[in-house]
Amino acid sequence: MPALEAGVHAPEFELQYLDGRKFSLKEERKKGPVVAVFFKVSCPVCQMALPYLERIFKAYEKSGNITFVGVSQDNAADTKAFNRQFGVTFPVLLDPAGKYPASNAYGLTNVPTTFLISPEGEIEFSTVSWSKADVEQLNRRLAAAGNMAAAQIFQPGENISEFKPG
Numbered sequence: 001m002p003a004l005e006a007g008v009h010a011p012e013f014e015l016q017y018l019d020g021r022k023f024s025l026k027e028e029r030k031k032g033p034v035v036a037v038f039f040k041v042s043c044p045v046c047q048m049a050l051p052y053l054e055r056i057f058k059a060y061e062k063s064g065n066i067t068f069v070g071v072s073q074d075n076a077a078d079t080k081a082f083n084r085q086f087g088v089t090f091p092v093l094l095d096p097a098g099k100y101p102a103s104n105a106y107g108l109t110n111v112p113t114t115f116l117i118s119p120e121g122e123i124e125f126s127t128v129s130w131s132k133a134d135v136e137q138l139n140r141r142l143a144a145a146g147n148m149a150a151a152q153i154f155q156p157g158e159n160i161s162e163f164k165p166g
Contacts, residue, residue: 003107005126010117011105015093018076018083023069023093025117032065033124033145034117035138038095038108040073041082045166046112049130050088052160053114055153056139057090063146071095071102073111110166116141129166 004010014024028034037053039046050070057068070092072079079092095102106115109128116125116138125141127134135153143150154160 003109004115004123006123008123010115010121010123011102012121013102013105015071015095015102018079018092018094023091026121028067028069029117029119029121031067032119033142034067034069035142036069036071036102036115036117038071038073038103038106038111038113038115040111041078042074043111043166045130045164047082047086048161048164049112049135050086052135052153053112054086054088054090056135056142056151059139059151059153060142060146060148061090063142063148066142066146069093073097073100073103112166114138130161130164132160132162 010025012026014022017023025034039050060066061068068090070088070090072092073095075097076094079094083092113128114126115123118124125138139153140150
């Protein structure tokens, strides 16, 4: 269970992208909903989950009104290696190790943890660990937000766990 659940105001945060640019949740929310996926490169459940979240990102990135970011709890070099290894192309922010200002503001106890934050700053959806049903729900919510048909995230024949604790 996430520390912050649907209906709670999302704490604002500012972090740096891997390329050094600055990210402001407050500014990004002006464009539309924001998906923030918190992860750690050494987490086996993150390694399994992020490629599926990448599929969701790819399905809706062209809608133009959804911001999708990863929030890495690791350094830039390890995060870049993780992204290459697991095919992550969505933008990733660095939550500075040791301090973890964004992770702490959100009360994280486990990763991966994913939040869907409304343009008004409310957490509309949150999930901790791996839940296939929650990933499907996130997919449907983003499709609705982008006025698009829901993408097929899971392919026929894939053996996908229903739940894995993070």
